[in-house]
Amino acid sequence: MPWSDFANADVDDIVEKLTTDEAILLTAGVGFWHTHEIARLGIPAVKVSDGPNGIRGNHFFMSTPAKCLPSATALGATWDTELIEEVGLKLLAGEAKLRAAPVILAPTCNIQRNPLGGRAFESFSEDPLLSGLIAAAYVNYKGIQKAALELQSSISLQ
Secondary structure: OOHHHHOOOOHHHHHHHOOHHHHHHOOOEEOOOEEOOEHHHOEOOOEEEEOOOOOOOOOOOOOOOOOOOOOHHHHHOOOOHHHHHHHHHHHHHHHHHHOOOOEEEOOEOOOOOOHHHOOHHHEOOOOHHHHHHHHHHHHOOOOHHHHHHHHHHHHHHO
């Protein structure tokens, strides 16, 4: 079953039918960018893509060029939730669609506690309120999720 049809599946029924080994497979990926398929239950493999500074694509090296966003810390520093919604709706969702990746592995909703952590650039802020507001704007129904719902509607109508 294509991932777009899985939205109408009876998830409780599918989870009940999963074997322990199948459930474990769903916690890991196949390579870097796909989940496991459980064909017996109609669970499709789903392509995912990295997304802290844009939607990467299929490869670490020599992949399709991606639009690069300012770091999450720079986006958080704007305090502008409407801008972040626009980033999700007008840029990230389209990039994910271009790469056929219905799941974006972002945003990082961690709180920066120490700049020596190495990946602080993927987090929005040290402030928990600001981090929450910006993260919500990134994925909410006016941002990435709105574009995903519009795409889902167009697929269902075809």
